[in-house]
Amino acid sequence: MPSIENILKDRVKRLGPMSIKDFFNYVLYDKSKGYYAKKNIIGKKGDFITAPETSQLFGEMIALWIFLNSNKIYHNKNINLCELGPGKGTLMKDLLRTIKKMNKDFYSKIIKVFFLDASLSFYNKLENIFSKTIIEDDIGKLPKGINIIIANEFFDAIPVNQYVFRNNNWYEKLVYLNKKKEFQFGLSKKEIVPNLFFPNNPKQNQVFEFSVYIVNLLKTMCNTIKKYGGIILIIDYAKKDKDLYGTLSAIKEHKHVKPFHKLGKSDISFKPDFGLIAKIAINNDCNFHGPISQSIFLQNMGIKYRFESLIKANPSLKKSLLLQVQRLTDNKHMGEIFKVISISNIKEKNLIGFNE
Secondary structure: OOOHHHHHHHHHHHHOOEEHHHHHHHHHHOOOOOHHHOOOOEOOOOOEOOHHHHOHHHHHHHHHHHHHOHHHHOOOOOEEEEEEOOOOOHHHHHHHHHHHHHOHHHHHOEEEEEEEOOOOOOHHHHHOOOOOEEEEOOHHHOOOOEEEEEEEOOHHHOOOEEEEEEOOEEEEEEEEEOOOOOEEEEEEEEEEOOOOOOOOOOOOOOEEEEOHHHHHHHHHHHHHHHHHOEEEEEEEEOOOOOOOOOOOEEEEOOEEEOOOOOOOOOEEEOOOOHHHHHHHHHHOOEEEEEEEEHHHHHHHOOHHHHHHHHHHHOHHHHHHHHHHHHHHHOOOOHHHHEEEEEEEEOOOOOOOOOOO
16 A cells, blocks of 8 residues: 555656645545544644643633523524534533533533534544534534534644745745655745735745635634524634744644654644634624633633632642643643634624633
8 A cells, every 4th residue: 555655746746746735635634544544643642632631621611601601692592512623522522511510401402513523533432422413524514503613723734725925926835846756845836816815015935824615614604603693612723923934833742843754644733823714704794702812711711710629629639630720721831822712793792701
């Protein structure tokens, strides 16, 4: 069986250079050889640890956020709880457990759990999480009705096209083969006509990252909440103002590696542009809230009070719980790196949790 590297080299030899999006989409999502077809990619023995795997407190705070904003969302009607990129389903389990414990009446209004998942790795774990679970790889199959949509570390796993501004023109960044038959980055020969999302007054060699798929995802979700009601919560790595030259990152066993290192065995990610997400929301007649740091969001939702109550009930776990809270909220860990943004119906001006 040819390796994923040899398959892609053959593809480039026959058909020419590939876009960043197409190249890394194959690397991540090929059904048999792609990164997300692997097992044990999440956790200490994997390549990365997500917030839900770090502590149940993360899911509990999001569940509280959903409940406290519920009067703006569901108005005593049935709802669907949706998650994009659920991994092993840890976050959804924490959400359902906490909501059920918090308010059984609200829990009884949840009629479907929907997962958007392009990988089959965790299918068996996901399908038994709720009595009526839907697992799809098409956002167009979101349930009809009020959808509460959670996307934690989802958008950073979507490969994007990269465009480089050089000598007053935009060019697409592509993957070529050099004379040594090794992968390398290069620019398209023809300039690209920018769309309305491209930045104004770019700097020389500035990189713009864009995904039509992300635009269509957000457009579909915005249309759903406009028509039926609901809300979207996005938590992810966020592109910074200083990230002018691209945000492509590769991680293997919790360490940064070069993008072409062990293709299919290293995690590839791109930092989402929250400013672009907000712009897409506005263009689709929705409101956005935030972005704010994960640290501020979790503190606004009372993570420290919950931490203190858990210590009182479990004094022996104080050290472990403290490490969990620090990892979620400290600026040295996830607290500042991750940002939180919400998208709502245009009528909702203020949401709890966003200092509005």
